[in-house]
Amino acid sequence: MTEQVTTGTDVTRMRELNALSIVRALRGGPPSTVTEVAARTGLSRPGTDVIVQGLVADGWLTVVEPDGSSVVGRPARRYRFNAGAGHVVGVDVGVHKVLAMLADLDGTVVRTARLPVDPGADPAARLTVVDAAVDECLAGAGLRPDDVWAITVGVTGPVDAGGRTTLFTPLPGWASVSPAGHLAARFSCPIQVENDCKLAALAERWQGAARDADDIVYVLAGMRCGAGLIIDGALRRGHGGAAGEIGALRAVRWLTAPSHLENCAGLPAGIDTDDAAAWVFNAARAGDKAARTAVRRYTRDLAVGTAALVLTLDPQVVVLGGGFSRSADLILDQLARELGRTCLRVPEIRASTLGDESVALGALRLALDEVDARLFGVSLPAPLAPRA
Amino acid sequence: MTEQVTTGTDVTRMRELNALSIVRALRGGPPSTVTEVAARTGLSRPGTDVIVQGLVADGWLTVVEPDGSSVVGRPARRYRFNAGAGHVVGVDVGVHKVLAMLADLDGTVVRTARLPVDPGADPAARLTVVDAAVDECLAGAGLRPDDVWAITVGVTGPVDAGGRTTLFTPLPGWASVSPAGHLAARFSCPIQVENDCKLAALAERWQGAARDADDIVYVLAGMRCGAGLIIDGALRRGHGGAAGEIGALRAVRWLTAPSHLENCAGLPAGIDTDDAAAWVFNAARAGDKAARTAVRRYTRDLAVGTAALVLTLDPQVVVLGGGFSRSADLILDQLARELGRTCLRVPEIRASTLGDESVALGALRLALDEVDARLFGVSLPAPLAPRA
DNA sequence: TACTCTTTGTCAAGAGCGCAGCATTATTCG
DNA sequence: CGAATAATGCTGCGCTCTTGACAAAGAGTA
Incomplete structure (x- = not known):
């Protein structure tokens, strides 16, 4: 009877919402001035400025000092979403290959690793290759496992609620394997496992033929x-x-x-x-x-x-x-x-x-969606700074 | 470049959001005390009280004075969502019959009218029966067309973007008819036309076998x-x-x-x-x-x-x-x-x-969803009072 | 009946936030 | 060099919520 049904808004929660509004307004777009951000969000210019300063201090935004562009008036500082504040990983576990991709929060692919696998490899060997591909991406970008905010693994066959492909899989011995469980030993971020076709569909909508x-x-x-x-x-x-x-x-x-x-x-x-x-x-x-x-x-x-x-x-x-x-x-x-x-x-x-990268790209997209849901969802955003 | 992408929250907008939170917390549930509402919404008790008073003044809530229930402590006033503040209409246009239902904002069916139609009736005659069924509901409940906040009409065959069943319909001459356009002459509220199977599905999830x-x-x-x-x-x-x-x-x-x-x-x-x-x-x-x-x-x-x-x-x-x-x-x-x-x-x-009332019930549900989307969606709620 | 206990209804003080408006600063144009 | 332009920074104001406290209303108990 006394369960929390709806979320009342506190005045400090409103602040967070406005901060998220500003982050959303800057994501994926070009660096913008405070005035532009204020216009896009509907907030006042002074209020926007205060929030932007806080976001810069927390590492969400970075400052772009004015270059010598020739416009009348005082040149404006521009602010850009700090896509490098976090990263996501997408992995395509195929029969012949493992393809891992590392992207920043804007979805820009930073690093790719493609490793061959013996089609007959047993689950342990295949998971080792997965680890190697992911490690290669991280090492190449100079990142540690804690810098990864979400991981998605694409596999063939329908994926059940536990992240396993118990109904069908072409990979030998793979039916009872839990890739998420395996990765969870080294990564503390959310790890999703998803069917390859579904991920490819996401990729086509994101960057492919069905944008x-x-x-x-x-x-x-x-x-x-x-x-x-x-x-x-x-x-x-x-x-x-x-x-x-x-x-x-x-x-x-x-x-x-x-x-x-x-x-x-x-x-x-x-x-x-x-x-x-x-x-x-x-x-x-x-x-x-x-x-x-x-x-x-x-x-x-x-x-x-x-x-x-x-x-x-x-x-x-x-x-x-x-x-x-x-x-x-x-x-x-x-x-x-x-x-x-x-x-x-x-x-x-x-x-x-998108060719044969579609599954890995879709895995990136799903991982980014997971991050977005955590950041822009109901819960409050934890103040995060890029690696110290 | 200056398009409004995201909505920044004003302090007065926050008030509206909290008011909506409280309305949501009371919808469909039993009458509750301010203390209970405060617990459900996470707001403070005094704050909740102020908003509740305002909602009562605007006609959204009604006061239930304490009855002689034996509990320790001062007996509390209870507040109930004023379901009678608005109504919705659902119509099932069948081959042999027209079934119209009138419900309040809680979805409680207030009035039903079932009228027979000649299967061979031409569109004009059938629309006349639709009007008659709707009028019968309104008259029986003592309401005027302005008291209706949304209408949904259920028809057989796929419904296109214009609310017509151009692809297929078993009703003679009905393919080019726009029921929404016809009703719009007398009703200024949103009017939706939807396929009967889809509405029946909604009804089963609402009150039927798939709750x-x-x-x-x-x-x-x-x-x-x-x-x-x-x-x-x-x-x-x-x-x-x-x-x-x-x-x-x-x-x-x-x-x-x-x-x-x-x-x-x-x-x-x-x-x-x-x-x-x-x-x-x-x-x-x-x-x-x-x-x-x-x-x-x-x-x-x-x-x-x-x-x-x-x-x-x-x-x-x-x-x-x-x-x-x-x-x-x-x-x-x-x-x-x-x-x-x-x-x-x-x-x-x-x-x-649900038997043969499922389509009309589903039409009610869709109309209620439309009302909900208008009330709880992005736009500000207009202060509304029950009929003066 | 008088007293205590519990819960409600109400009020005042305090803090946080956004907004409007004005002064200041930096740059281009004539 | 001065005028025009646009960004930046600061102050006061109003609005909202919260905390805390106190009066009010009824139940239980001696």
């Missing part, structure tokens, strides 16, 4: 098919983290779709599975009839699942990603035709622009 | 099949308002599923389409073999589309609604079995508890 859209279906087209959903501007996981796994429906032949490429007539004998797809796409581009048929069948199967997603969600954009998005020229048109036949309202269809 | 869930797939099972989606606690419309229209996919036989019932062997000759389904369900319950087969086939088709929705969204609950939810005893078990075979994580499956 303008709030309702996005990201389709991963490769030897494994998957999807990530962004609805009303936010990544949706579903109640058990299995949203987007339409491929499990038998009528949607996402599991068997790649076999059209693997079994294409005319493939060189003994070709590797991963190279087979590339061969078929090249052959199709060159006019090979069997290859064109294989690509058509693959695309048709891909389209059935995509249509189910599109009809369910009515997105603005469908982004085609994954390894085969390099061959979007062969897939996109037919995909659009098939969706046009089945869907009520046909969304735009675009090819991914 | 505890944030991720819900509502499936309308009747002579027409449809779906409404609630994801992360909010109704999702999709970019063009066509979310949930999975029935358009050919592999999902929602359009033809009811034909299993209509063409069931043994149906009495010349039976009405609407009565046919009821006959089949009754016969199946009595053990009729052909009827059981028809129900089984109907359910199987229903399950395919439901599985697509479930796999896409991974909801916590699937609610079976619509006219056939009365026969949930015949459908639910098989539906659960089919979903168990196809889905990665099987959600709970529950039957609707």
Whole structure:
């Protein structure tokens, strides 16, 4: 009966809110004068000035002394969000590689480390490579683990509430592994584990092909098919983290779709599975009839699942990603035709622009979102200074 | 460059925020003392008292003088949210009937009007019935149009940005009709038009079978099949308002599923389409073999589309609604079995508890949400008093 | 009935914050 | 060098919340 339902605002809490308003107004934008910040936030100029001084003292903002720009009047000091006050890490744990990225609070990538992994490596060995990639990023930037404010790890397969991929994973022995638990031994910041398709979807909205859209279906087209959903501007996981796994429906032949490429007539004998797809796409581009048929069948199967997603969600954009998005020229048109036949309202269809960095980038974005939620959320911001 | 990005908080704005906090703390709950409200909001008791007095003066709260309850200490005045300060209207425009509901700001239904419509009635005639139903509610409660703060109209078929059902509607001539435009002539409040399945989903989460869930797939099972989606606690419309229209996919036989019932062997000759389904369900319950087969086939088709929705969204609950939810005893078990075979994580499956009032109730809920957004959103609340 | 105890209702003092307005400073232009 | 322009810095004012204290109203007890 006496539970705290709503948060009343204290006058000192108001101060914090205004400080956060100012930080938000400066994030991602160019350095600005106090007058500009005051105009953007709706606060008065003197009040803005006082708060800005405090934020500078705490390390949130840095001062940019006026250069010799030729404007009438007294030259103004400018203030810039101190993106280097904190950093986030995103990791893509793949079958063949581990890709780690380190970014500052503006999302600018500071350091990247890509390490190969044996596809058959056991969990312990794979986690060691993860550690090595993260360490390489930190060492290269001269940072310590305490300087990292959030970490996100991208893995293949639906991620459950405990951050494990118990339902499905292509990595040997990985089903019971908790990457978050492993990293928590060295990092005290929040650590999230998320599905690779979902992270790639975030990346496409952040820096990729769907920057303008709030309702996005990201389709991963490769030897494994998957999807990530962004609805009303936010990544949706579903109640058990299995949203987007339409491929499990038998009528949607996402599991068997790649076999059209693997079994294409005319493939060189003994070709590797991963190279087979590339061969078929090249052959199709060159006019090979069997290859064109294989690509058509693959695309048709891909389209059935995509249509189910599109009809369910009515997105603005469908982004085609994954390894085969390099061959979007062969897939996109037919995909659009098939969706046009089945869907009520046909969304735009675009090819991914981020290549194989999309998962790691999306991991960075999710880590930044976590930081934002902590800073701009309900709780008070702890006064933080860049490393002393 | 000088656009207003963030809202700085003034000291007088803080007052408004605290007033809203107090209103929120009292909404939907029992009448409370100032001390209780202070505890819930985190404000001090004197401060709370001042604001409460102001809210009483403005008509937001009403005073409940202490009754002879036997507690130690001075008996406290209690304050209650004045739900009668405003009202909302929800309308369900069906093929055979128009159902209008009037509720106060607590969502308590004050008045209901159900009027029959000729299924072949032209748009003008149908809108006249809508007007009559709404007027009957208002007159019965002694209210004028200005006392209504929001209206939502539920219709069948996907609703576009302009509030029209241009893509599909079973109502003759209705495709180009704008119910919102029609009502706007007499009501100056916000008027929303929304798809019936989506509204029914809202109703089930509000007062029905899914009160505890944030991720819900509502499936309308009747002579027409449809779906409404609630994801992360909010109704999702999709970019063009066509979310949930999975029935358009050919592999999902929602359009033809009811034909299993209509063409069931043994149906009495010349039976009405609407009565046919009821006959089949009754016969199946009595053990009729052909009827059981028809129900089984109907359910199987229903399950395919439901599985697509479930796999896409991974909801916590699937609610079976619509006219056939009365026969949930015949459908639910098989539906659960089919979903168990196809889905990665099987959600709970529950039957609707709201009957044919669900659409109108959902319309009320959406109208209340609209009011909430206006009151608790970014803009300042206008001081409002109950009718003088 | 008189006294104590508990909780409410009310008031006054004090502190924090933002705003308006004015004086001061630094720079460009003529 | 002086006028114009725009940023900076300072002071007084008003608003709000909080803390603390005191009077008021009823229950329980002797």
